[in-house]
Amino acid sequence: MEFNPRLMAIQVDEGGGAALRRTVEDMGLVVHTGVGGKEITADADGAVTAMALSDGSSIDTDLVIFSAGVRPRDQLARDCGLTVGERGGIAVDERCRTSDPAVYAIGECALAADGRVYGLVAPGYEMALVTADEIAEASRESGFTGADTSTKLKLLGVDVASFGDAHGTAEGCLDVVYADSRAGVYKKLVIGADGALLGGVLVGDAESYGMLRPLTGSVPPVAPEQLVLPAGLGAPAAIGPSALPDEAVICNCHNVTKGSIRSAVTDHQCATVPEVKKCTKAGTGCGSCLKALTTLVNDELEASGVSVDKGLCGCFSYTRAELYEIVRTLRITSYAALLDSHGRDEARSGNGCEICKPTVASIIASLAPTVGASGYVLDGEQAALQDTNDHFLANLQRNGSYSIVPRIPGGEITPEKLIVIGEVARDFGLYTKITGGQRIDLFGARVDQLPLIWARLVEAGFESGHAYGKALRTVKSCVGQTWCRYGVQDSVRMAIDLELRYRGLRSPHKLKSAVSGCARECAEARGKDFGVIATSNGWNLYVGGNGGADPRHADLLAQDLDDEQLIRLIDRFLMFYIRTADRLERTSAWLERIEGGLDHVRDVVVDDSLGLCAELEALMADHVAGYRDEWAETLEDPERLRRFVSFVNAPGAPDPTVKFVPERDQVKPDLTILSGPSIPVRTLETLEGAASR
Amino acid sequence: MTMAPERIDVRVELLIDQRWFAVCDLSDLTPGRGVAALLPDGTQVAVFLDRTGQAYAIDNRDPFTGAYVLSRGLLGSVGERPFVASPLLKQRFDLETGRCLDDEGVAVQAYAARTQEHMGGVSAQVA
Numbered sequence: 064m065e066f067n068p069r070l071m072a073i074q075v076d077e078g079g080g081a082a083l084r085r086t087v088e089d090m091g092l093v094v095h096t097g098v099g100g101k102e103i104t105a106d107a108d109g110a111v112t113a114m115a116l117s118d119g120s121s122i123d124t125d126l127v128i129f130s131a132g133v134r135p136r137d138q139l140a141r142d143c144g145l146t147v148g149e150r151g152g153i154a155v156d157e158r159c160r161t162s163d164p165a166v167y168a169i170g171e172c173a174l175a176a177d178g179r180v181y182g183l184v185a186p187g188y189e190m191a192l193v194t195a196d197e198i199a200e201a202s203r204e205s206g207f208t209g210a211d212t213s214t215k216l217k218l219l220g221v222d223v224a225s226f227g228d229a230h231g232t233a234e235g236c237l238d239v240v241y242a243d244s245r246a247g248v249y250k251k252l253v254i255g256a257d258g259a260l261l262g263g264v265l266v267g268d269a270e271s272y273g274m275l276r277p278l279t280g281s282v283p284p285v286a287p288e289q290l291v292l293p294a295g296l297g298a299p300a301a302i303g304p305s306a307l308p309d310e311a312v313i314c315n316c317h318n319v320t321k322g323s324i325r326s327a328v329t330d331h332q333c334a335t336v337p338e339v340k341k342c343t344k345a346g347t348g349c350g351s352c353l354k355a356l357t358t359l360v361n362d363e364l365e366a367s368g369v370s371v372d373k374g375l376c377g378c379f380s381y382t383r384a385e386l387y388e389i390v391r392t393l394r395i396t397s398y399a400a401l402l403d404s405h406g407r408d409e410a411r412s413g414n415g416c417e418i419c420k421p422t423v424a425s426i427i428a429s430l431a432p433t434v435g436a437s438g439y440v441l442d443g444e445q446a447a448l449q450d451t452n453d454h455f456l457a458n459l460q461r462n463g464s465y466s467i468v469p470r471i472p473g474g475e476i477t478p479e480k481l482i483v484i485g486e487v488a489r490d491f492g493l494y495t496k497i498t499g500g501q502r503i504d505l506f507g508a509r510v511d512q513l514p515l516i517w518a519r520l521v522e523a524g525f526e527s528g529h530a531y532g533k534a535l536r537t538v539k540s541c542v543g544q545t546w547c548r549y550g551v552q553d554s555v556r557m558a559i560d561l562e563l564r565y566r567g568l569r570s571p572h573k574l575k576s577a578v579s580g581c582a583r584e585c586a587e588a589r590g591k592d593f594g595v596i597a598t599s600n601g602w603n604l605y606v607g608g609n610g611g612a613d614p615r616h617a618d619l620l621a622q623d624l625d626d627e628q629l630i631r632l633i634d635r636f637l638m639f640y641i642r643t644a645d646r647l648e649r650t651s652a653w654l655e656r657i658e659g660g661l662d663h664v665r666d667v668v669v670d671d672s673l674g675l676c677a678e679l680e681a682l683m684a685d686h687v688a689g690y691r692d693e694w695a696e697t698l699e700d701p702e703r704l705r706r707f708v709s710f711v712n713a714p715g716a717p718d719p720t721v722k723f724v725p726e727r728d729q730v731k732p733d734l735t736i737l738s739g740p741s742i743p744v745r746t747l748e749t750l751e752g753a754a755s756r
Numbered sequence: 757m758t759m760a761p762e763r764i765d766v767r768v769e770l771l772i773d774q775r776w777f778a779v780c781d782l783s784d785l786t787p788g789r790g791v792a793a794l795l796p797d798g799t800q801v802a803v804f805l806d807r808t809g810q811a812y813a814i815d816n817r818d819p820f821t822g823a824y825v826l827s828r829g830l831l832g833s834v835g836e837r838p839f840v841a842s843p844l845l846k847q848r849f850d851l852e853t854g855r856c857l858d859d860e861g862v863a864v865q866a867y868a869a870r871t872q873e874h875m876g877g878v879s880a881q882v883a
């Protein structure tokens with residue numbers, strides 16, 4: 064029930080409100096707009112029975128939930144005799160002064176000069192700045208006349224966003240609207256007389272909010288109608304960071320604009336991404352802007368005539384794809400040999416770094432059967448190259464404990480195996496959680512417990528789930544034809560086949576997959592690196608999907624494949640990706656980066672335009688034949704087991720800093736131990752000084 | 757009583773309170789990786805070996821997270837200087853000085869380390 068004539072009246076316009084309403088009503092909710100509650104009736108026991116509405120109608124109900132807005136808390140001002148607004152709020156002028164010029168009011172108790180009360184923190188900060196300048200008598204051109212109330216939120220799971228002049232109040236402005244009521248999508252852009260983007264409303268699909276909002280106030284680089292079309296209907300894939308205006312915020316964590324990133328390169332002479340990060344702080348928060356940041360920095364460097372070093376890191380001037388070719392063709396089986404023969408001059412015979420070591424380890428591992436290296440990640444030199452997760456075949460968690468994920472192919476598991484997981488978790492006091500990939504994560508194991516836990520799991524028939532590696536993670540599935548009345552193929556069997564085929568495959572980044580038994584797509588296959596959806600004639604293969612921070616729907620690569628065709632095509636696709644992708648580049652980013660995009664990949668893996676397919680298939684055949692369970696191998700080898708101790712000089716002693724406290728009937732890390740008193744730091748110089756005294 | 761040396765052990769020793777303290781055998785270390793060890797007072801140290809066979813030791817506690825995990829990081833070098841990258845948030849620490857290369861204000865303690873040959877026997881064990 065909403066008092067306003069439409070849902071979210073402030074954020075969206077009429078069209079958006081209607082789209083929103085339809086979607087919400089499709090969920091089975093009845094929406095009443097333009098009415099208020101008048102009276103709640105209760106039975107003899109005081110329990111609610113009905114609610115009367117302002118339009119005279121009434122709803123039978125036994126529960127009423129109120130969702131009230133904010134009201135300015137202005138009692139103090141009233142008691143002091145300051146002017147307050149008709150509907151509350153301490154009236155202030157553009158300088159945030161109340162009716163008594165010696166008193167200021169800011170934040171959500173104030174009624175700003177534009178007649179609005181701002182309940183958000185950002186306008187509050189702005190008002191604080193104005194007030195501080197005012198008190199300090201600093202001259203400032205503009206006061207507080209209103210704030211940007213752009214928002215992006217979810218209402219019952221529906222994306223809703225509005226930005227800038229969403230209601231088109233500017234003189235002479237015009238609308239560009241795209242509406243698809245079947246899909247519940249409504250998008251409107253407000254375009255000024257000069258062609259500049261002034262604002263907009265997005266309902267049902269707000270993915271372009273991040274791109275559109277920074278464009279506000281400027282003339283967009285493409286026609287506005289292209290900006291509202293859904294992907295695939297002539298919309299540009301996304302406008303790259305180079306097309307954004309200088310005011311566009313690239314790093315949201317630290318509020319860094321494109322302009323300041325560019326000036327870091329031009330004015331502050333930053334020549335690398337790390338330098339720009341240090342200088343601007345951009346990219347040092349969640350890291351999700353790093354890709355855009357790197358593109359911008361490289362563009363700017365190139366524009367200023369600096370040749371950009373595309374090398375993997377300080378040790379290699381080659382990209383990952385180039386190193387892959389070097390390892391493959393020269394059959395190089397050790398990192399040291401590669402560094403000493405192909406590293407940068409200054410890096411040869413050094414120790415390498417944390418970037419190239421795992422990258423090269425992954426290349427050698429994925430080519431191991433082909434170049435004749437040991438594929439086992441804990442062998443010899445390989446052991447020294449792996450990130451800690453690969454080194455201990457488990458995932459490091461924040462307090463130094465590890466989590467364990469046994470493989471559960473296709474998400475199918477017998478009651479017996481479920482019981483074993485439960486018993487192991489109980490006996491070792493592990494926290495258990497179901498993962499998004501249809502398996503079970505066991506948290507809170509100490510290093511020295513890992514072999515003991517795995518001995519039990521391996522005995523029960525489990526093997527490593529590679530949750531710790533840049534490798535195939537899971538192939539999710541829905542129950543498919545066997546149980547579901549809509550299913551047209553056996554999606555579970557296919558998911559198990561695929562997971563067992565590609566398990567252990569090392570790749571530039573993690574790989575995820577899913578198989579759905581019909582077009583209803585319950586397994587969410589289109590959010591995966593490779594997703595399979597059943598058709599009545601076979602399978603459709605989608606590639607390049609992603610969830611996470613940068614969601615992307617997978618693109619259709621081929622249709623109506625039989626089992627054999629499907630597997631052959633996935634073999635080729637994966638090997639082509641492993642061969643050509645950059646370090647930590649998911650298939651989604653890879654597909655968008657490589658020249659020719661999806662069409663090129665289709666040419667190569669479907670039509671064999673490069674004559675590579677036989678080789679790609681052979682590489683995969685080598686992988687499948689060479690697969691061994693890493694945990695079973697580890698348990699058989701006392702030498703390898705030696706590293707699973709907390710302390711080298713006290714092999715039996717558990718790490719006293721890995722402790723747990725109860726939480727919701729399970730455990731969680733005891734972080735108080737870690738935060739402990741910080742020990743004063745002495746550097747080696749002071750120590751040596753002390754020793755020589 | 758025969759005093760003939762049975763074999764030669766190479767031990768890794770740290771300078772603690774002006775004394776050399778053996779933390780482990782050289783064969784316990786893999787070049788490019790570290791191990792955690794306990795000092796007599798219960799302090800945790802991270803001990804590393806580089807490609808050339810040089811040993812290093814710093815505090816095991818990662819000052820950014822508080823977790824005792826630096827021994828599980830990857831070794832690298834910038835120019836001549838060896839470092840370890842924390843396995844949690846990847847900040848790098850100079851193995852000779854303990855200084856953080858990514859945040860000037862932060863450092864961990866570094867210990868002088870050496871490898872020393874001994875005749876026979878076993879390395880010191882701390883319970």
Ligand code: SF4
Pocket residue numbers: 541542543544547548549550551554579580581582583584585586
């Ligand atoms: S995707 Fe189709 S077959 Fe699978 S569970 Fe959903 S409706 Fe059933």
Ligand code: FES
Pocket residue numbers: 313314315316317345346347348349350351352353
């Ligand atoms: S958006 Fe830049 S670090 Fe999070």
